[in-house]
Amino acid sequence: MLSSQTDRVLDKALDGTMMRHRAIATNIAHAETPHFREVKVDFEDQLRRAIEAENGASANTRFLPPGSLKTSDPRHFNPNPVPGSVQDAHQTVAQTQFEYRQDGNGVDMEVQMAHLAKNTNQYNAMTRMRSKLFENYRQAMRNSGV
Numbered sequence: 001m002l003s004s005q006t007d008r009v010l011d012k013a014l015d016g017t018m019m020r021h022r023a024i025a026t027n028i029a030h031a032e033t034p035h036f037r038e039v040k041v042d043f044e045d046q047l048r049r050a051i052e053a054e055n056g057a058s059a060n061t062r063f064l065p066p067g068s069l070k071t072s073d074p075r076h077f078n079p080n081p082v083p084g085s086v087q088d089a090h091q092t093v094a095q096t097q098f099e100y101r102q103d104g105n106g107v108d109m110e111v112q113m114a115h116l117a118k119n120t121n122q123y124n125a126m127t128r129m130r131s132k133l134f135e136n137y138r139q140a141m142r143n144s145g146v
Contacts, residue, residue: 005054009047010130016043017123024116027107035104037095038112 020041030036100108 005051006133009051010126010133012043012047012050014123014126014130016041016047017119017126019043020119021116021123024112024119027112028109028116031105031107031109031112033105037097037106038108039095 020043023039023041027038096106099106
């Protein structure tokens, strides 16, 4: 299977949004549970740092003149993860310390519903991107006679 940085980033981002969706669903399910604290999932910052680490110090080095592609780095054609790479990025789960009610519950249902809508939109956008990537791969194979 082809494995570009875009593929790996999308995979990790989809994993992160799925994990966040589960956390939001848990928060909604426990909206009436005394002393329950909101659970949050954060993966964007770590994923961003992993992308920057894979790309090296300067993003401008990724754009080469036509015909000058060289394998100057062993990671170019290596599907194995590199420490600090996108494949090593993971999600961070944390409980908040906020209390919205006197019984110690830290879940605000309106906030959770807004998080759910935003997360669903992000997931749907990424799945459309994934579908478009696969369609581009298919088209490239058809055009090359494979």
